[in-house]
Amino acid sequence: MVASSSSASSSSSSPKPFPSESTSAGEVARSDRVQALERLPLAVDLDGTLHRGDLSWWSLRTAFWFNPWRAAKAVTRPRPAAKQALCAISLSAFDVYDLRWNVLFESWLDQQEALDRTLVLASGAAGEMVRRVAAECEVFDTFLASDETTNLTGEAKAEALTKMFPDGFVYAGNAWQDWPVWQAARGAVLVNCPPRLERQARDAFAVEAVFGRQ
Numbered sequence: 001m002v003a004s005s006s007s008a009s010s011s012s013s014s015p016k017p018f019p020s021e022s023t024s025a026g027e028v029a030r031s032d033r034v035q036a037l038e039r040l041p042l043a044v045d046l047d048g049t050l051h052r053g054d055l056s057w058w059s060l061r062t063a064f065w066f067n068p069w070r071a072a073k074a075v076t077r078p079r080p081a082a083k084q085a086l087c088a089i090s091l092s093a094f095d096v097y098d099l100r101w102n103v104l105f106e107s108w109l110d111q112q113e114a115l116d117r118t119l120v121l122a123s124g125a126a127g128e129m130v131r132r133v134a135a136e137c138e139v140f141d142t143f144l145a146s147d148e149t150t151n152l153t154g155e156a157k158a159e160a161l162t163k164m165f166p167d168g169f170v171y172a173g174n175a176w177q178d179w180p181v182w183q184a185a186r187g188a189v190l191v192n193c194p195p196r197l198e199r200q201a202r203d204a205f206a207v208e209a210v211f212g213r214q
Helices: 025-038 055-066 068-074 079-093 103-114 127-137 154-164 176-184 195-204
Strands: 002-004 042-044 119-126 142-146 170-173 187-191 207-211
Touching: 025 207, 055 068, 055 079, 055 119, 068 079, 079 119, 079 127, 079 142, 103 119, 103 207, 119 127, 119 154, 127 142, 142 154, 154 176, 170 176, 176 195, 187 195, 195 207
Parallel strands: 042 119, 042 170, 119 142, 170 187, 187 207
Antiparallel strands: 002 207
8 A cells, every 4th residue: 555645736726735723734844845855866776665576586596596506606706796697697587577566666656757757776686687677667767786896785875876866866765775875865765664664764764655565
């Protein structure tokens, strides 16, 4: 179930909301804050957020199925290089249509794209997999992913997005490793979060929308 805050639709004859018996000053302030967030670029995590699985674990399992010797050699490399090597072994079996999409969140992204919001897929998965997902989804303007030298998670992802959007961005994520990215962002979209993480994120960040666990 989606629990999101959307900007109020109004015509020229409809007055803007103001504090009254039915609308508190806090609610109006929150509405203004959410509308401000909606004007910022939105960066979207892939694993656990847009897709309810984990592509790195999928690559690991598939690579060991295809070629145990090459996979065992790959995992001895530094993590960014290991991800790329495992992706190379398993990529022939990768099909975007097999991903377990978070359907409600995906539909919300379609709405954001229709509003001409800048959308970026920002994932710690291997670059070629992320590129294929971004191309298939069609709502993303560009993507960021791990490469041979950078594991694009946590602080590394926060740094990359801050460099890309120096005027601020909103980040949609689902896990504790997303916390540094939310700290760097101007706002958060919480998707499929564990209850404790959701509670703490609601207290710590300006939250644009929340999508519960499915």
